[in-house]
Amino acid sequence: MYGRYTQELGVYAKEEAARLRESGQRRSVSDRNRALDLLEYDKGRCAKCRICTVRCQKFLISRVGEDWIFLILLGLLMALVSWVVDFCIAICLQAQKWMYGGLDSNVFLQYLAWVTYPVVLITFSAGFTQILAPQAVGSGIPEMKTILRGVVLKEYLTFKTFVAKVIGLTCALGSGMPLGKEGPFVHIASLCAALLSKFMSLFGGIYEVNTNESRNIEMLAAACAVGVGCCFAAPIGGVLFSIEVTSTFFAVRNYWRGFFAATFSAFIFRVLAVWNRDEETITALFKTRFRLDFPFDLQELPAFAVIGIASGFGGALFVYLNRLIVQFIRKQKAINKFLMKKRLLYPALVTLLVSTLTFPPGFGQFMAGKLTQKESLVTLLDNRTWAKQGIAEEFDYIGHSQAWKHPQVNVFVTLVLFIVMKFWMSALATTIPVPCGAFMPVFVIGAAFGRLVGESMAAWFPDGIHTDGTIYPIVPGGYAVVGAAALSGAVTHTVSTAVIVFELTGQISHILPVMIAVILANAVAQSLQPSLYDSIIRIKKLPYLPELGWGHHEKYNIRVEDIMVRDVRYITLNCCYRDLHNVLLTGHLKTLALVESAESMILLGSIERAQLQSLLSQQLGRPRRLEYIRERAAAEKKRLSISTEESSFSPTRPVPQKPLKPALKRSSVVERPTEIPSSKTLTHTHTHTHTHTHTDMQETFQTIAEWEEKQLDEQVNFNNCKIDPAPFQLVERTSLHKTHTIFSLLGLDHAYVTSIGRLIGVVSLKELRKAIEGSVTVKGVKVRPPLASFRDSGTSSSENEATELHKLWDRHKSMSLPREHTPSDSLVTPASSQLLIYSSLPLHHHSASRTPPPFLLEPCTDQARHSTGGWNTTQPVPCSPFSPVGNPQQSECGLGRREIKKDACWWKPTEELGLG
Numbered sequence: 001m002y003g004r005y006t007q008e009l010g011v012y013a014k015e016e017a018a019r020l021r022e023s024g025q026r027r028s029v030s031d032r033n034r035a036l037d038l039l040e041y042d043k044g045r046c047a048k049c050r051i052c053t054v055r056c057q058k059f060l061i062s063r064v065g066e067d068w069i070f071l072i073l074l075g076l077l078m079a080l081v082s083w084v085v086d087f088c089i090a091i092c093l094q095a096q097k098w099m100y101g102g103l104d105s106n107v108f109l110q111y112l113a114w115v116t117y118p119v120v121l122i123t124f125s126a127g128f129t130q131i132l133a134p135q136a137v138g139s140g141i142p143e144m145k146t147i148l149r150g151v152v153l154k155e156y157l158t159f160k161t162f163v164a165k166v167i168g169l170t171c172a173l174g175s176g177m178p179l180g181k182e183g184p185f186v187h188i189a190s191l192c193a194a195l196l197s198k199f200m201s202l203f204g205g206i207y208e209v210n211t212n213e214s215r216n217i218e219m220l221a222a223a224c225a226v227g228v229g230c231c232f233a234a235p236i237g238g239v240l241f242s243i244e245v246t247s248t249f250f251a252v253r254n255y256w257r258g259f260f261a262a263t264f265s266a267f268i269f270r271v272l273a274v275w276n277r278d279e280e281t282i283t284a285l286f287k288t289r290f291r292l293d294f295p296f297d298l299q300e301l302p303a304f305a306v307i308g309i310a311s312g313f314g315g316a317l318f319v320y321l322n323r324l325i326v327q328f329i330r331k332q333k334a335i336n337k338f339l340m341k342k343r344l345l346y347p348a349l350v351t352l353l354v355s356t357l358t359f360p361p362g363f364g365q366f367m368a369g370k371l372t373q374k375e376s377l378v379t380l381l382d383n384r385t386w387a388k389q390g391i392a393e394e395f396d397y398i399g400h401s402q403a404w405k406h407p408q409v410n411v412f413v414t415l416v417l418f419i420v421m422k423f424w425m426s427a428l429a430t431t432i433p434v435p436c437g438a439f440m441p442v443f444v445i446g447a448a449f450g451r452l453v454g455e456s457m458a459a460w461f462p463d464g465i466h467t468d469g470t471i472y473p474i475v476p477g478g479y480a481v482v483g484a485a486a487l488s489g490a491v492t493h494t495v496s497t498a499v500i501v502f503e504l505t506g507q508i509s510h511i512l513p514v515m516i517a518v519i520l521a522n523a524v525a526q527s528l529q530p531s532l533y534d535s536i537i538r539i540k541k542l543p544y545l546p547e548l549g550w551g552h553h554e555k556y557n558i559r560v561e562d563i564m565v566r567d568v569r570y571i572t573l574n575c576c577y578r579d580l581h582n583v584l585l586t587g588h589l590k591t592l593a594l595v596e597s598a599e600s601m602i603l604l605g606s607i608e609r610a611q612l613q614s615l616l617s618q619q620l621g622r623p624r625r626l627e628y629i630r631e632r633a634a635a636e637k638k639r640l641s642i643s644t645e646e647s648s649f650s651p652t653r654p655v656p657q658k659p660l661k662p663a664l665k666r667s668s669v670v671e672r673p674t675e676i677p678s679s680k681t682l683t684h685t686h687t688h689t690h691t692h693t694h695t696d697m698q699e700t701f702q703t704i705a706e707w708e709e710k711q712l713d714e715q716v717n718f719n720n721c722k723i724d725p726a727p728f729q730l731v732e733r734t735s736l737h738k739t740h741t742i743f744s745l746l747g748l749d750h751a752y753v754t755s756i757g758r759l760i761g762v763v764s765l766k767e768l769r770k771a772i773e774g775s776v777t778v779k780g781v782k783v784r785p786p787l788a789s790f791r792d793s794g795t796s797s798s799e800n801e802a803t804e805l806h807k808l809w810d811r812h813k814s815m816s817l818p819r820e821h822t823p824s825d826s827l828v829t830p831a832s833s834q835l836l837i838y839s840s841l842p843l844h845h846h847s848a849s850r851t852p853p854p855f856l857l858e859p860c861t862d863q864a865r866h867s868t869g870g871w872n873t874t875q876p877v878p879c880s881p882f883s884p885v886g887n888p889q890q891s892e893c894g895l896g897r898r899e900i901k902k903d904a905c906w907w908k909p910t911e912e913l914g915l916g
Contacts, residue, residue: 070219071261074196075226078189079268082230085170085181087276092121092174093372100360107361115355118175122351123344125171125434130343133164137433140165140187142536145246146544147190148220150747153542157194165191169435176372177354178426178444182231183437186242189227193219221247222257228500229262230269233285237500238262244494245533248547248744284506288481289383294472295509297465300457301516307453307479308486308517311446312524314423315490318442319529321427326539329431347432354425367418368404373444377484379404380447381505383477385458386411415452419445438532443488450483451476478510482517490521493531543749543765546772548740558736563771564753564761570595571612571716573604577619578712580612593752593759594723601758606727607718615721619711628707729754730763736771743768 099113129136135143135156143156155161169184197216224246228238239258243250270282296304329346330336339346356362358369368376386404404414426441454476464473481501489497498514529535530546537544570593571583583592590609596602618624728751730739742748743765750764 067257068260070196070200071222071257072264074189074193074219074223075230075261075263075265076268077192077196078185078223078226078230079265079272081166081188081192082185082265082269083272083276085166085173088170089173092170093176096176110361111356111359114359115352118177118355119348119351121171121175122177122347122432122434125168125175126347126432127344128171129164129168129434133158133161136161136164136168136187136435138435139183139437139533139536140190140435141183141245141437142533142540142542142544144186144190144220144224145533145537146542148217148224148246149248149544149744150217151543151749157191159191159195162188162191162195165435172432172434172436175351176358177351177429177432177436178373178422178441179429179432179434180437180440180443182228182439184435185231185437186224186227186246187435189223189230190220193223193226218251218254218257221250221254222261225258225262226265230265232500232504233266233270234500234503235259235262235266237496237503238266240496240499241492241494244496245492248545284504286377286381286504286506288381288477288505288507290475290478290507290509291383292507292509295475296478296513297472299465300474301513303453303457303479304482304513304517305520307450307483308520309524311449311483311486311517312490312521313528314445314449315442315487315521315525316528318423318427318491319525319532319535321424322430322438322532323535323539325428325431343433347434350428350432354429357421357425366406366409366414367421368414373440377444377447380444380451380480381477383475385474385476386455411455412452415448415455419448419452422448439488439492442491443484446487447480447484449487450479450481453483454479478513481505481510482513485514486517486521489518490525491532493522493526493534495519495522545740545743545765546769548737548772556735556737558771559732560730560734560736560739560753560763561732561761563736563767564732564763565767566761568593568752568759568762570759571607572597573718574715576713576715577616580616580716581712584609584612584616591727591750593727593762594718595759601760603727603729603752603754603757603759605723605725606752607721607723611721611723615716615718618720619714620708624711625704628704632703727752731755732760736768739763739768740772 096114096117099117100110103109103113133155135153143153147153147156165184165188169181169188172179173181194216197219221242224242225235225239228241229235230238232238236259239255239262242258267282270279273279274282329339358364358367360370364370368379371379404411406414422441422445426438426445429441430436430438454474457479458474458476461474464471485497485501488500489495495515495518498511498518501514502508502511525531530538534544534546569583569587569589571580573594573596588609591606592609592612593606594604596604728742728746728748730742730751730753732753732755739751743751750762752759753761753763
C-alpha cells in the first residue's frame, strides 16, 4: 500500500460510481423488503398465505447466506473441478500412449509422436494463459500467501484467471511433463471462493456487503485447505498444509471451516471416482500393503534418519537450482529480450528437451521414461523387493514394474538415473510460464530416493534383520514413503507432508520414521535455503514479509529507529492547496501523514491520496473553472452594457482607433454596410481581427492562471475529506521482533514512528524486509544498523569515548528545531520543495532520547540516516569505506540518492517510498 499502488482520479471516480450503483441496488432491495413487510396489514382473501410464503422465502435466503452452506458449495464445486481435470488429464495421457503404441513399426515416427504431442499441449497452455490471464501462470501459492496477508493483487481472483488456470493446468499436466497440480489447485479453490462470494451476495446475509474484508480472508483461508484436500483426497493434511504454507499466524476460529470444506470436498472427489468405476469403494489414492504387525525394526531408524538429512540437502539444492535457472535467464539480457518477443519458444524448447530425454526407446529406457508420474509413484510404493543383491536377472517384475527392468543395468542404476534426471528436469520444467506446481514431481523424486535406500538395505540384508530369532525382511516401499514425505517437506518447509503421506497411502504404520525424517529434513533445509514458495516470492518481488529465522539473534537489539525512513512526506492542518498540489506531484504515496504543524509535528491522522486528489479537483476542477469563466463573462457583459449606454448619451464621440473588444469592432463594421472595402482593407481587417482574437485568448489564459494562483493560495478545508484519525503508530524504541510480529498479525503495509506523539519517521515493508533479509550489505559484508552497534558496545567503550559522545549529544539537544529551508540553506534542496513539502527536511527527533545521531558513529549506509534530530547534514559527509570513490556515480538507498563525487557525497531526497 505505502508507496506501491497508486490510484488515479479517474479510477477513483469509477469506484465511487460503482459504489453508488451498489448502494442504490441495496436500497431497492431494502425497499422491496419493506413492501413485503407491509403485507402483514393486508386483509385480503390470501393474505395469510402470502405472509407465510414471504417469511419462508426470507428464512431460506438468510440460511443460504450462512457459512456452512457456502463451504458445502465450495467443496462440491472444487470436487467437481478436480475430478473433471483428472479425467481430462487421463484422456490426454492415454491418447499419447495410443499414438506411441500405434507407430511401433517405425521408431522415428514414434519419436515424432512422443515429442510433438507434449510440445503442442504445452505451447497451447502457455499461449492461452498469456492471452487470457497472465496471472494464472505458475503455482499460485506465493500469490495467495501475499493476498492472505492483506495485499491486493490485481486480476488474481477473477473469472478469466479461473478459466485460464483450469484449462492451462489440464493441458500442461496432460502433456506428461514433470509438473504438479497441488499449488494451482490452491489458487483455483481461492478463485472459486472469491467468485462464490460474489454469487452469494445476491442472497444477502454476511456476503451482502462486499467490503467485508475479514470475512473474505477467512473464506480464502478455508479455500486453500479445500484445494489440497480435493487434490489428494487428504482433508487433514490439506488443512495443516494450507496453514503452514499460506499463514504466519492462523486464526483458530477458521479451523472448523477448513476441515468442514476439505472433508466434504475429499469425500465427493472419491465418490465421483467410485461412480465412474475407477475405484470399487472409497479408498486411499495410492494404496499400499505394508505389514502391520512389524513394519520396521529399531535398527532401521538410522537409515530413516539418513534419508531425512539427505532429503534436507536435496530440497535446498532443488530450490537453489530453480532460482538459479530463473536468474540466469533474466541476467542474459539478449536471451531475455529475445524470449520476451517469442514467448512460446522457451516452453516449446524445454518440452522438446525433456520429451527427447524420456523417449522410451532412447535414453528413457534407463530411467523408466515410459511411466507417468502416477504410475511411477504406484510402483515405487510397492512393498515387494525388486532385486536381490542388485542382480537384474532376479528382478521381480509385475505390471508397470517391468519398466524399471533393463537387461544391461541393474535396478540401482535405473533408480539413480531416474533421480538425477528427474531432479533437474523438474527444476527446469517449473520455470515454464504455464499453470503448474512442483509438489508432485518432488514427491515422486523423494519416493525414488527412499526406494533406492530401501533396495540398498534389502541388498545389504538379504535375509532381513534378525530380532529375537524372528526374521523380518526389509520393505523398500516403506523407505519410499519416508523419502517422499521428507523431500517434499524439505522443499516446502512443512511438516504436514507427513500427514498427507498417511492419507495418500491409507496407512500409518511408518508414522515414527516419517516424522523423524521430515523433521530432520526441515531442520537442514531451513538452515540452507528458503522454501520454494518464499523463493518465488523473492523472485517475483511480491510485497510479502519474510520470517525471522533462527539465526536472527539481533532481532531484539535492532530498533525501529534504526531502520525507519526519516524523510517522511506529510501535510499540515493549515496547509494551502499549493502545498497539496506539490505533494501530489513529488511522489506517488497512497497515504500521507497529517500533522498539526511543521513546528510541533504532532501526528493527527493519515489521508489517502485519492481524497487529496478529490480535494484538489474540487478546488481547481472543471466545474470551478467554468463557474469562474461564466462569472467573468457576466461581469464583462455588464461592464460593456454600461459603457454602451454612456456612449449613446455622448453627442460627438470619435471612433476609437483600437477597439477594446472584438464585439465593438464588429459593431463598427455593421454600422457601415454600404461601404465596399478594397482587398487591402479586407486583408488588414482580417489580420487585425486575428491579432486581437489571439490577444484576447492570451488575456483569458492569463486571467485563468491568476485565478488558479489565488485558488492555490487558499487554505485547505478538510471537512469534506475522510481522515483516518488513528493510523498505526510505533514508538521509536520498538524492537525488530515486535515490529515483525505486529506487521504479520495485523497485515500492515506501513506504520508511522512517533515520539511522544511527534512524527519522526515511517517504516514500511521495504525497510522491514531489508532488515530481516540482511540485504543492507556492502560487498557481501553485512552492515548492522549504527544505533544497534552503539547499543552493543555498551560498557565496552571507554569512559573518554562515552564522555565525548555525551558532549556531542548535549550540543545536539541545545540546537534549535529545524526550520524551513531556502535555496541558500542547502546545497541540494530544490526551490520547489519549500512551503510544506519537507521532503529534504530532517524530521524532529525526540529531545529526551539518549542515543547520538547515527552519522556520528559509523559511515553512511542504507540504514545510517544522515538526517536526525535537529541536525542538517546537507554539507559533505564521508562515504562508506566500502564505497568506490573518485568516479562520479550514483547509488540508491532507503532515504535518498547518494551522489558520489571526489572524496565526498551528498544526499538528495528521493521522489517516493516504495515497497521494492
